[in-house]
Amino acid sequence: MTTAETSAVPVNETVPARHRPPRWWRLLGRDRAAAAGAVVLTLVALVALFGRLFIGDRAQRQDLDASLRPPSLSDGVYGLLGTDVLGRSVLARLIDAAGTTLSVAVPAVLCSLVIGSALGLWAGYHGGRRESLAMRVADVILSFPSLLIAVVVLYVFSPSALNIVLILAVARIPVYLRTSRAEAAELRSRLFVDAARTFGTPSRHIIYRHILPIALPTLLTVATLDFCFVMLTESSLSFLGIGIQPPDVSWGLMVAQGRQYLQTAWWITVLPGLAIVLTTVSATLLAAWARIATDPAQRWRLTLPRKRRGASAAVPPEMIP
């Protein structure tokens, strides 16, 4: 923020306050990578939401005679990406798996984001004993072997998607807890918080109105990175046999089950792997963009014309090593 005042970040000098900040889609249009990410994510979300309506039971329909067919154009739409060992269409399974994958990853991330941030902001704002308590809770969760919980819950109780969500959510709470605590602890001594306090504003209002908005971009960035983490962990659980259980299918499960066919039938494991990579990279790109776009002091970065951004002229000559 101080950057703007002292070293004359151009936006503040050149765009007076009455000038409305540029529309977000214009900013998105400027960042081709983020725009591509947004398109991919939208696509994935649409497929996850509505894909099952179109494929019917194709994801489950087996044909042992059509086992391990390579991708081809001659077997109709469902043969486009080949078949798996049970002769099920890989395309249909990818579509079906998109729904499962997102229905695990998104709630897991949201749960840990909400719970972890709430606890962390509360702890960081109040400080003292409450802060210590929250941090120790985080310590316990972090040092608890989450695999043990996973095995207990998934083998002893029931291996449902809901349980996987719960496990992943609990395991990731400390990350948000610590991040938001740090932010809140730093902000609680700031002038505007003090001011609010002197007016007798209740603490949850201060946290909600004053601290949360400032901490949110960071938390959202962490959440995006976590989205990736959750998908990969779910995949690793499948590798160990305790992830999503057949006949449900997730991308992680497909990668895990297909890995033994890596040499003979690459499409079974490479395609879902690619789906994971594409989705998470898109989410990360979009998060990076959103972080900049929501930060007035950084927004100008997005406004650089494309051709100059990569060119050396965009960088002060002094800074070229």
Place this chain on the structure above:
Amino acid sequence: MTTTSAPAPSDTAPALDVEGLCVDLSTPSGTVRAVNGVSFSVRRGRTLALLGESGCGKSMTALSVVGLLDPAASVTGGAVRVRGKDTLRLSPAERRKLAGPVLSIVFQDALTALNPVQPVGRQIGEPFRIHRGLSRRQAEEKAIELMTRVGIPEPRQRAKSYPHQFSGGMRQRLLIAMAVALDPDVLIADEPTTALDVTVQAQIMRLLRDLQDERHMAVVLITHDLAVVAQRADDVVVMYAGTVVEQGAVHDVFTSPRHPYTRGLLDSVPEDAERGRPLPAVPGSPPELSAVPPGCVFQARCPLVRERCVRERPSLRSTGDGRSAACHFSEELDRA
């Protein structure tokens, strides 16, 4: 001080000569020209003030001189000459050789301008390590000398302290100490006192003057404070919307402004104006850089505006006595 091979400038030659400087800036609404053909020069021992409202391009001018522009902005034309070299055409390594011994800068907010995780002694001694190759200990000794010079009490102990352990005024002193460490030819002070309270402001300004006298530096003072200019500067360059509208000796300009903008500024100062007040209001506000009219940049707010002003942009013309102004009708002002 003479690590650079360039000849030491004589007192008559300008220590800093800026000519036709243009800076383009990328904004959401396209590329705009933030600094348009700014020229000025300053000799050693003299103080030049860059005066203007927020957003007029004065800070960007200063940053282009020392080569610290943000990536969103780039120099697209002109020359910045020190010791006979155009710094805009130097290689980064050659430029670094000038940074410190020849050109240096002081910022407004000393808290963020000091590295929060380094002891101040080390930061102040850093120029000696970079340019003179002194050992850490020798540099620290030099730093303590400088801290003494700028009036830090108990400098030897305080050299080990961190920036957040100093008051605002002290931090500004530290920043100044760092800037004058290598006796630069030119010191650029970018609103050095804005963040401070009035009594401290005066102390800092006095310190700057003493150092300037002692070290015979050229000072470029960037400010929006007319009083500071009046008391402190020898020459003034008045900027508006990225261009220079008037320049000349402070006394001359302030007694008989030859541009309606300067005139407006001066007129709006009440008799009992105090130092440190923000720049007095001229009715209206400057044009957006993306919408600078084709004619005179000041036309929208000018009391003298005429048809010619809309059609033709006035160039900066000499008006005698080493002064110049960018107004088609500056003579009228002079007469008035």
Place this chain on the structure above:
Amino acid sequence: MVTFLRKRMLSSAIPLVCVVLGVFFLARMTGNPVDLYLPLSATAEQRAEFAAAQGFDLSIPAQLWNYLVDAAHLDFGTSLRTGQSATEMVLDAFPVTLQLAGVTMLLAITGAVLIGSLAAYRPNSLVDRIASLLSMTAASIPDFWFAVMGVLVFGVSLGWLPTSGTLGGPEVWVLPIATLLIRPFGVLVQVVRGSMVSALSAPYVKIARSKGATPRRVIFGHALRNAVTPVLTVAGDLTVGLVNGAVIVETIFGWPGIGKLMIDSILQRDFAVLQAAVLLTAVTIFALNILVDVCHALTDPRVRQAVPA
């Protein structure tokens, strides 16, 4: 600093006890191990006999009491599976994990600082965009997939590296480390880049440049130490993940580390080994957290001054 450490350690003791108790009860919720260790045809009497010999016929509180009494004497019991002392098995496995985690984090942090800084130095330059894209991709590749690919490509097709195993020259480290490395490296590059971008746009960096500091000096002398806080936190979390067991790498490459030991003892209901392993990793993780806090204090004088809660 000493009071800081003492307080920090004291406050870690209670969570440690929580972890130990939690594991004890959770493990017992997974059911009786008797069936696993007797032949399918064993009779009811044999089962009862075995349970009695192992103390599984006692009530849970009684089992807990026995465990705590033994643990107080540093006796963590005997493995049902191998008949060895649990302590010995855990201490054999742990160095492997520590070595893997240590080398991985060393390389990840070094590499990420170099590449992240380079990328941050010129935001949106070609270098930056390549580095960002690669690091994002690296962070999202399923590790077992990467591992199996590595074995097939570098182990079999090219024949440069051994497919797996722990015995041999430095080359046996390459594939396991590379597999472990991709994710922490990918994440850290992004974190370093992010915090370096903001550090490099700070006014003190401009001042440093105005003193004629070289880019190297600017990055490593000024910006890096200011950018290090989030990097340390994230690196700490990533290390915790590695210490808790690089199960996949240990499984695929046959490294006898703590992760594999833990998952095996969970699946085999080998409670003594599981409890000993969790206790050791928990202690390590607490130590690691303290180390991270100390690093924070060392790098930032403002943290040092603030008295920890």
Place this chain on the structure above:
Amino acid sequence: MKFSVSPIPPAGRRRSRATTAMLLAGTVLLSSGCAVAGSAAGDAGRADGRTLRVVLTQEPPTLEPCEASLTGTGVVVRSNITEPLVERDPDSGELHPLLATGWKQTDERTWTFDTRTGVTFQNGEPFTAEDAAFSIDRAVNSDLACNVEGYVFGDADLEVKAVSDTRLTVTTEQPDPILPLRLSFVEIVPRTTDAEAKVRIPIGTGPYAVSSWQPGAAISLNRYDGYWGEAPAFPRARYVWRSDASVRAAMIDKGEAEIAVALDPIEAHKDTTASYPNNETTALRLDGREPPLDDLRVRRAVDLAVDREGIIDALLGGLAEPAGQLVPPGVVGHNDEIRPTRQNVARAKALIEEAKADGVPVDRQITLVARNGMFSGVSETAEALQYQMQQIGLNVRVRMADTATQLQYQLRPLPKGVGPIALLIMHGNQAGDAAFTTSQYLMSDGPQSTFGTEELDRRIAEADALSGDERQKAFAELLADQNKTVVQYTHLAHMSGLLGLSPSIRYEPDSATGDEMRLAEVSPAKAAQH
């Protein structure tokens, strides 16, 4: 490290000490682009033609001989390090003399064995009948809770007596016609072995002796020069373990090992693999106490719904044989007349319809329980079975479990309140006699059976007391009877194992290979080398 029997300092600790050097080396290596010249050798040591390198699926939990009926232990110990008195020919099922030269039933409850002379243990002590008596006593009658005790002997203790240096008698509480077969599971150790506690590293009379065990990394064996039989071809052997099948396969391809066990069927097309029937039989056990599975028509419909050929071809690499009974050929009691059921969806659907018409709740959800890692492709097999059962109109969900959880479903007391269960089981027939199968899986109160009939129970008890051809016939008939009247099992396949074999060696796997891999039968492929 205490289990190192050689004076060589154990490598585990050495490695910790060399860690720093390794760390540095690793760093340098990685940062310099990680191109390593030459072909790296890996864990199992270099291919020197003198060491036989075997890669297993897991580290043996112990090498204690009385635990040799555990697959992980037995595959290393049996017939390599220690030997039993009698061995069973895996193909013919006949018993051959090993450390016993002959045996006969001397009265109804007593068997007499003559032991071999001129045999010495690897510690130099001579082998006598006293050692044999000690070993049987230790394995069967002690408090060690040896696995072999429960596996082949049950509760009953044996009375063992060495009547001379070369003769011993074994007396059972009940007449036992297959006692020599049971004793083929008892590995003989010297009488100096600890009788109070299990040992981790045994001493035996076998062709190889353990030279070192690096925990987590490798077990090395050296040829025992005082072996009484023919000296094996390889002077040294080394076991390593990798749990991932593709890595085991890669080690064969790379030349890092000569033998790899339990490869995925997907590798079966390679020249470097050999398949062998491993005496395991898979089946779906239907819980006949819970509707709708309590209806014979529904159980029969399930049997008809399964596409055995399809599953075997697509999922098991074509390596298994469709099964119609729990015991494979070569086991006493196998019925040659039984044909595996062929898939007939139409008939199966008709049976379900019929049952539904009679008020059987065919819509009730059946849980298909299978165990992860039971065999390669198990989860796909479970999915295929689920799909095929759904095709005939049943409501099925799959539950994959770990070993411990699956055992709760498999063993009595069976879990309550879990609804109808279709449990995927894999039954090992290593013992070679249907008696082991029927008492467990077919008796109405058998430990691994959910229900049965009194008629079948009676026939099992009768058959158990018979011997010779009568025994064979009685068991064969009752197996056929179960398929007609009980239908507790939907038999899937007699399974095969897949072994990876380097071209540099010759080895013929047999049905016992999975439990007992005789290194002495491995020879270098001379012809291939020259």
